[in-house]
Amino acid sequence: MSVSDPQWLSADERSAWLALTGLLVRLPGALDNQLERDAGLSFFEYMVLAMLAEQQDQTLRMSALAELTNGSLSRLSHVVRRLESQGLVRRETCQEDRRATNAILTAGGRDRVDAAAPGHVQHARELVVDAVAPEDLATFGRVAWQILDRLGGWQRT
Amino acid sequence: MSVSDPQWLSADERSAWLALTGLLVRLPGALDNQLERDAGLSFFEYMVLAMLAEQQDQTLRMSALAELTNGSLSRLSHVVRRLESQGLVRRETCQEDRRATNAILTAGGRDRVDAAAPGHVQHARELVVDAVAPEDLATFGRVAWQILDRLGGWQRT
Numbered sequence: 001m002s003v004s005d006p007q008w009l010s011a012d013e014r015s016a017w018l019a020l021t022g023l024l025v026r027l028p029g030a031l032d033n034q035l036e037r038d039a040g041l042s043f044f045e046y047m048v049l050a051m052l053a054e055q056q057d058q059t060l061r062m063s064a065l066a067e068l069t070n071g072s073l074s075r076l077s078h079v080v081r082r083l084e085s086q087g088l089v090r091r092e093t094c095q096e097d098r099r100a101t102n103a104i105l106t107a108g109g110r111d112r113v114d115a116a117a118p119g120h121v122q123h124a125r126e127l128v129v130d131a132v133a134p135e136d137l138a139t140f141g142r143v144a145w146q147i148l149d150r151l152g153g154w155q156r157t
Numbered sequence: 158m159s160v161s162d163p164q165w166l167s168a169d170e171r172s173a174w175l176a177l178t179g180l181l182v183r184l185p186g187a188l189d190n191q192l193e194r195d196a197g198l199s200f201f202e203y204m205v206l207a208m209l210a211e212q213q214d215q216t217l218r219m220s221a222l223a224e225l226t227n228g229s230l231s232r233l234s235h236v237v238r239r240l241e242s243q244g245l246v247r248r249e250t251c252q253e254d255r256r257a258t259n260a261i262l263t264a265g266g267r268d269r270v271d272a273a274a275p276g277h278v279q280h281a282r283e284l285v286v287d288a289v290a291p292e293d294l295a296t297f298g299r300v301a302w303q304i305l306d307r308l309g310g311w312q313r314t
Binding site: 006007008009012013015016017019020021022023024025026027028030031043044047069070071117118121122124125126127128129131132134136137138139140141142143144145146147148150151 | 164165169170172173174176178179180181182183184185187188201204226227274275279281282284286288289291293296297298299301302303304305307308
């Protein structure tokens with residue numbers, strides 16, 4: 001199909017597309033607002049801390065952390081520097097690969113994300129998880145993973 | 158349920174939630190990149206022009222345009238000012254309600270969005286519409302509208 005002969009969306013396709021793009025425009029602000037208000041963190045900062053907290057040694061290579069948070073390495077570096085300045089994360093050279101950098105959650109960072117998690121999970125339930133029938137949520141998640149696969153340059157882990 | 162006694166997500170719920178938040182982090186940049194590269198427009202700018210182009214008189218009240226693009230009125234005002242400075246949109250007082258402002262697509266704005274639309278639709282097909290089985294896309298869209306309804310303060314039109 002050439003761009004000069006576009007295949008326009010059907011009414012059903014258009015509805016799904018507009019709903020998805022509506023989420024892209026509206027949901028990030030809602031997530032940021034709840035976390036900023038209740039925990040002083042942006043959603044992306046929360047995700048960085050939460051992914052580190054799930055590791056047994058509270059440590060991830062920056063490249064792995066970028067994948068888990070869907071962020072580019074440059075965006076992640078910026079956010080980790082800010083978290084580091086607040087004492088929530090520290091960075092050090094990876095001992096196994098000295099070209100790589102590890103991000104490590106500090107005790108203070110662990111306290112912060114532990115305090116933030118219940119409110120964030122409750123918000124996720126209110127907006128999405130408890131608002132949707134389980135079988136619909138499963139389909140929704142499966143489609144979202146398909147789209148992430150299409151976006152490429154990133155591996156599900 | 159109190160925040161002090163959080164109901165954590167199940168594995169399935171967590172997977173769907175992480176996929177959704179992955180889309181929030183990754184998809185906007187992909188949409189912006191294609192449109193910036195091929196049409197010199199952000200995704201939000203494109204949506205503003207496209208929603209005006211769908212009106213018979215190429216005109217919408219700013220409040221209606223904010224709803225259709227999911228943007229806040231302040232964000233929309235900022236973007237419309239930028240589009241106005243490029244000659245793609247103009248604003249004038251609504252004749253039926255002089256407290257309201259209309260946004261009107263100019264002929265140049267119409268040309269710009271007409272030129273951008275085929276590439277954007279093709280990109281939407283590649284990333285989402287053609288990547289997903291029709292029945293799954295329908296469920297996905299229905300769930301996304303449910304979430305938008307939960308976000309409130311905005312009416313589907």
